[in-house]
Amino acid sequence: xxxxxxxxxxxxxxxxxxxxxxxxxxxxxxxxxxxxxxxxxxxxxxxxxxxxxxxxxxxxxxxxxxxxxxxxxxxxxxxxxxxxxxxxxxxxxxxxxxxxxxxxxxxxxxxxxxxxxxxxxxxxxxxxxxxxxxxxxxxxxxxx
Amino acid sequence: xxxxxxxxxxxxxxxxxxxxxxxxxxxxxxxxxxxxxxxxxxxxxxxxxxxxxxxxxxxxxxxxxxxxxxxxxxxxxxxxxxxxxxxxxxxxxxxxxxxxxxxxxxxxxxxxxxxxxxxxxxxxxxxxxxxxxxxxxxxxxxxxxxxxxxxxxxxxxxxxxxxxxxxxxxxxxxxxxxxxxxxxxxxxxxxxxxxxxxxxxxxxxxxxxxxxxxxxxxxxxxxxxxxxxxxxxxxxxxxxxxxxxxxxxxxxxxxxxxxxxxxxxxxxxxxxxxxxxxxxxxxxxxxxxxxxxxxxxxxxxxxxxxxxxxxxxxxxxxxxxxxxxxxxxxxxxxxxxxxxxxxxxxxxxxxxxxxxxxxxxxxxxxxxxxxxxxxxxxxxxxxxxxxxxxxxxxxxxxxxxxxxxxxxxxxxxxxxxxxxxxxxxxxxxxxxxxxxxxxxxxxxxxxxxxxxxxxxxxxxxxxxxxxxxxxxxxxxxxxxxxxxxxxxxxxxxxxxxxxxxxxxxxxxxxxxxxxxxxxxxxxxxxxxxxxxxxxxxxxxxxxxxxxxxxxxxxxxxxxxxxxxxxxxxxx
Amino acid sequence: xxxxxxxxxxxxxxxxxxxxxxxxxxxxxxxxxxxxxxxxxxxxxxxxxxxxxxxxxxxxxxxxxxxxxxxxxxxxxxxxxxxxxxxxxxxxxxxxxxxxxxxxxxxxxxxxxxxxxxxxxxxxxxxxxxxxxxxxxxxxxxxxxxxxxxxxxxxxxxxxxxxxxxxxxxxxxxxxxxxxxxxxxxxxxxxxxxxxxxxxxxxxxxxxxxxxxxxxxxxxxxxxxxxxxxxxxxxxxxxxxxxxxxxxxxxxxxxxxxxxxxxxxxxxxxxxxxxxxxxxx
Ligand SMILES: Cc1cc2nc3c(=O)[nH]c(=O)nc-3n(C[C@H](O)[C@H](O)[C@H](O)COP(=O)(O)OP(=O)(O)OC[C@H]3O[C@@H](n4cnc5c(N)ncnc54)[C@H](O)[C@@H]3O)c2cc1C
Ligand code: SF4
Ligand code: FES
Numbered sequence: 001x002x003x004x005x006x007x008x009x010x011x012x013x014x015x016x017x018x019x020x021x022x023x024x025x026x027x028x029x030x031x032x033x034x035x036x037x038x039x040x041x042x043x044x045x046x047x048x049x050x051x052x053x054x055x056x057x058x059x060x061x062x063x064x065x066x067x068x069x070x071x072x073x074x075x076x077x078x079x080x081x082x083x084x085x086x087x088x089x090x091x092x093x094x095x096x097x098x099x100x101x102x103x104x105x106x107x108x109x110x111x112x113x114x115x116x117x118x119x120x121x122x123x124x125x126x127x128x129x130x131x132x133x134x135x136x137x138x139x140x141x142x143x144x
Numbered sequence: 145x146x147x148x149x150x151x152x153x154x155x156x157x158x159x160x161x162x163x164x165x166x167x168x169x170x171x172x173x174x175x176x177x178x179x180x181x182x183x184x185x186x187x188x189x190x191x192x193x194x195x196x197x198x199x200x201x202x203x204x205x206x207x208x209x210x211x212x213x214x215x216x217x218x219x220x221x222x223x224x225x226x227x228x229x230x231x232x233x234x235x236x237x238x239x240x241x242x243x244x245x246x247x248x249x250x251x252x253x254x255x256x257x258x259x260x261x262x263x264x265x266x267x268x269x270x271x272x273x274x275x276x277x278x279x280x281x282x283x284x285x286x287x288x289x290x291x292x293x294x295x296x297x298x299x300x301x302x303x304x305x306x307x308x309x310x311x312x313x314x315x316x317x318x319x320x321x322x323x324x325x326x327x328x329x330x331x332x333x334x335x336x337x338x339x340x341x342x343x344x345x346x347x348x349x350x351x352x353x354x355x356x357x358x359x360x361x362x363x364x365x366x367x368x369x370x371x372x373x374x375x376x377x378x379x380x381x382x383x384x385x386x387x388x389x390x391x392x393x394x395x396x397x398x399x400x401x402x403x404x405x406x407x408x409x410x411x412x413x414x415x416x417x418x419x420x421x422x423x424x425x426x427x428x429x430x431x432x433x434x435x436x437x438x439x440x441x442x443x444x445x446x447x448x449x450x451x452x453x454x455x456x457x458x459x460x461x462x463x464x465x466x467x468x469x470x471x472x473x474x475x476x477x478x479x480x481x482x483x484x485x486x487x488x489x490x491x492x493x494x495x496x497x498x499x500x501x502x503x504x505x506x507x508x509x510x511x512x513x514x515x516x517x518x519x520x521x522x523x524x525x526x527x528x529x530x531x532x533x534x535x536x537x538x539x540x541x542x543x544x545x546x547x548x549x550x551x552x553x554x555x556x557x558x559x560x561x562x563x564x565x566x567x568x569x570x571x572x573x574x575x576x577x578x579x580x581x582x583x584x585x586x587x588x589x590x591x592x593x594x595x596x597x598x599x600x601x602x603x604x605x606x607x608x609x610x611x612x613x614x615x616x617x618x619x620x621x622x623x624x625x626x627x628x629x630x631x632x633x634x635x636x637x638x639x640x641x642x643x644x645x646x647x648x649x650x651x652x653x654x655x656x657x658x659x660x661x662x663x664x665x666x667x668x669x670x671x672x673x674x675x676x677x678x679x680x681x682x683x684x685x686x687x688x689x690x691x692x693x694x695x696x697x698x699x700x701x702x703x704x705x706x707x708x709x710x711x712x713x714x715x
Numbered sequence: 716x717x718x719x720x721x722x723x724x725x726x727x728x729x730x731x732x733x734x735x736x737x738x739x740x741x742x743x744x745x746x747x748x749x750x751x752x753x754x755x756x757x758x759x760x761x762x763x764x765x766x767x768x769x770x771x772x773x774x775x776x777x778x779x780x781x782x783x784x785x786x787x788x789x790x791x792x793x794x795x796x797x798x799x800x801x802x803x804x805x806x807x808x809x810x811x812x813x814x815x816x817x818x819x820x821x822x823x824x825x826x827x828x829x830x831x832x833x834x835x836x837x838x839x840x841x842x843x844x845x846x847x848x849x850x851x852x853x854x855x856x857x858x859x860x861x862x863x864x865x866x867x868x869x870x871x872x873x874x875x876x877x878x879x880x881x882x883x884x885x886x887x888x889x890x891x892x893x894x895x896x897x898x899x900x901x902x903x904x905x906x907x908x909x910x911x912x913x914x915x916x917x918x919x920x921x922x923x924x925x926x927x928x929x930x931x932x933x934x935x936x937x938x939x940x941x942x943x944x945x946x947x948x949x950x951x952x953x954x955x956x957x958x959x960x961x962x963x964x965x966x967x968x969x970x971x972x973x974x975x976x977x978x979x980x981x982x983x984x985x986x987x988x989x990x991x992x993x994x995x996x
Contacts, residue, residue, distance in 0.1 A: 015889020112944030
């Protein structure tokens with residue numbers, strides 16, 4: 001009615017970033033978005049870089065040479081991390097969106113329990129899994 | 145000043161207003177331009193607070209009957225109800241319950257898939273149809289949601305009506321402020337349904353929402369319509385201490401006890417048969433007597449209380465049937481009723497009085513109907529039974545919706561607005577009030593009004609107390625002229641709203657106090673210490689109060705007794 | 716004698732930083748401070764009322780029922796959207812409390828958001844019973860059959876107050892104004908799951924668009940913030956399932972429930988008196 005006249009007050013991207021006092025899942029929502037976008041960016045870069053192959057073995061070798069070093073190892077590890085997180089959290093989201101692991105509708109009793117609470121065990125198991133895989137791969141990347 | 149025109153306008157969006165809007169939309173089949181206006185957002189009307197249930201005869205095969213519902217209502221009213229209206233009321237109710245079922249309300253169900261009912265005060269049959277303990281909330285939701293079907297109903301959320309435009313005894317329209325912008329607007333229509341609810345915020349310790357300030361009653365009163373039976377205010381026995389939030393009668397309907405500090409179920413002394421389920425006036429007086437005799441629990445704020453004990457009902461029943469009560473007790477008092485008794489005391493709960501209307505909900509002014517708590521038909525007489533008010537809203541919402549729609553369809557001309565009247569009102573609201581200055585505070589005056597009403601016009605009344613109240617309210621009315629607004633802006637000025645509401649409350653308080661002072665008897669919700677008995681010889685009649693600038697002018701009309709002559713009331 | 720909580724009068728001085736904004740005067744919202752002693756038992760709304768009555772009459776906010784059932788008083792308090800009337804001030808455990816208007820809605824004034832967008836979205840999902848037996852609906856003869864179990868399948872979603880809190884909590888609404896939002900999704904599911912309703916297909920149409928149910932990515936924030944246990948997040952997921960099933964022609968609901976049969980073999984309840992005979996003719 002008077003929306004344009006008055007202050008809009010929409011949170012915009014701040015609404016993604018400032019998850020404030022909400023539960024952990026709202027941070028996962030943000031991480032999922034960020035990891036997804038990073039993987040997309042990586043994919044484009046990957047296609048571009050591996051595209052050097054067309055120009056022969058020399059080109060390939062120089063390009064590969066330019067993407068080594070500690071910085072790139074670190075970046076590769078981040079790609080790995082994004083991949084592991086996005087994949088496992090994605091499994092959680094797919095299950096939830098199919099209605100699995102969130103309980104069923106029922107008469108609520110105070111204090112209320114919601115679907116977010118009900119999937120929490122699944123969430124923690126998957127996140128611990130993410131951490132374990134990342135620790136092992138970190139050892140592989142940086143130590144071994 | 146902007147002018148808006150509709151064929152039919154419904155003022156108020158509580159149960160009565162929404163029911164009227166849906167009915168008018170249905171009856172007119174798209175042929176009328178209908179608008180619904182409320183000072184709150186539509187779905188936030190006070191009716192959402194109704195908890196316990198709605199009364200209707202649903203199971204004649206199990207022993208209930210229309211006559212029995214009518215008898216319970218008439219006896220509950222202390223024989224002040226108009227019995228032809230009661231007949232119409234009980235006859236219309238069962239269909240309303242089914243209608244709401246068809247519109248999607250989640251009525252609580254029995255194992256066999258039928259609508260469930262529970263016992264309620266003053267009813268001889270478990271007659272309260274309920275939806276957990278949020279009956280009013282769910283009824284509002286079913287009606288509001290159903291209203292979304294009717295695109296032709298135009299909604300005005302958050303428009304505060306300030307006065308009726310009545311010229312030479314003829315209805316022309318009314319004035320209102322759009323709160324979101326502060327624009328002052330006049331409305332004209334062929335027909336108007338007033339459904340603005342009760343007035344119990346005149347009291348401080350009350351179950352009512354902050355927005356229940358009797359605006360519609362006061363506007364009609366000032367426009368020349370009489371108010372009926374205003375001295376009858378219902379006190380509900382179980383208001384949560386200290387907030388006044390209602391602990392529904394259903395808590396006792398489900399089997400809860402009232403206990404004094406001796407650990408006794410004290411109602412055995414006052415109503416040995418029905419105990420806690422006697423009508424509210426009786427239970428409230430009993431609780432008050434216990435508290436005054438020192439058998440209550442003391443409270444540092446002076447709100448001494450008794451206990452409402454639900455512990456023996458068990459967690460399952462409380463969670464299934466009384467979830468809201470439990471949540472409220474936990475959130476507001478830190479008490480879980482599963483483990484501890486709830487502190488309660490009598491609390492201002494309902495205005496039996498209201499704008500005088502006939503059994504069709506029509507006022508003496510053609511074109512104005514009134515429905516719901518704002519009206520006094522009178523079904524409730526001197527004391528309303530629990531569950532009969534939401535029921536009344538539904539029945540007379542439907543009746544007035546249909547009647548007003550038919551009237552608007554048949555009448556040809558749209559009234560011309562009396563512009564001088566409208567401009568005078570604009571001047572009063574938008575200029576005089578803003579220009580007013582002085583040392584008085586609106587909020588201070590409001591507080592003093594509530595204190596005096598709580599203390600002197602409560603469960604028990606005396607000549608002396610009422611006289612004091614009369615003097616005090618007159619003084620407050622004078623002081624009100626010197627209370628300026630602190631908010632000088634136009635957009636959503638809640639200071640301005642308070643000022644307008646306070647004026648309404650002051651006018652209505654006078655009609656309550658004067659009516660109570662003159663009525664020298666005790667009947668239903670009106671209990672005089674100095675006249676403890678009912679006096680059918682002199683007082684079996686309705687009070688009518690007409691507005692004059694000096695205060696109400698009282699008149700009386702007979703009660704329509706068509707079925708049962710008054711007898712002694714025993715429970 | 717009495718040892719109840721809430722009756723011991725413990726007080727604490729608290730500073731409230733309250734958002735002020737008048738569109739005719741301010742370009743941007745600002746925070747105004749009020750400091751006063753709060754006593755035990757005062758809700759956040761009670762504190763606002765105290766400010767309005769005692770300190771600054773120009774402050775505007777909405778409130779009506781003060782018992783958590785009308786949905787007027789939702790505000791953003793210390794970074795979280797709540798119903799101020801049913802939140803104890805002491806429960807916030809803070810010496811400074813910041814109160815703002817609900818985010819994601821335009822501000823009308825001070826703490827008053829414009830919820831029109833919420834109401835429109837709610838309307839768009841056809842939140843009413845849709846059936847074909849018009850005659851029975853217009854003049855009902857008996858109730859529709861519904862078992863207590865069938866009732867509980869949608870009951871929790873019907874607790875919704877339309878308070879708007881969930882749209883404030885939702886990170887998707889924060890960036891996509893057109894997203895239909897948790898409240899409407901919750902209500903779509905509520906009616907779809909009601910055995911008396913036959914409008915599932917129409918409602919699935921209404922939520923299956925680019926800003927519809929598929930925009931929900933399960934941040935769970937709506938479910939956590941909802942003051943009434945509605946759990947719109949669950950509703951949204953189950954709706955996705957319904958919508959997906961519908962594509963494969965599966966999961967069609969049985970016909971809407973018919974009127975309940977006349978109960979058989981009922982007997983009169985004990986101790987029900989008859990109405991006394993009429994004494995007036
Ligand atoms: C806590 C509580 C519990 C109750 N429980 C029960 C129960 O279990 N059973 C029962 O039968 N009854 C119960 N009642 C009584 C019943 O709820 C009310 O009598 C009934 O809801 C009144 O409905 P209404 O439609 O007349 O008015 P309301 O619901 O009060 O609606 C009034 C409407 O008018 C609008 N309005 C007011 N003034 C203006 C103005 N100046 N301009 C524009 N709009 C205006 C308001 O915005 C609102 O929309 C209860 C009451 C309370 C307080
Ligand atoms: S779903 Fe919950 S948070 Fe959202 S509007 Fe309804 S009650 Fe409020
Ligand atoms: S004032 Fe009604 S929900 Fe808070």
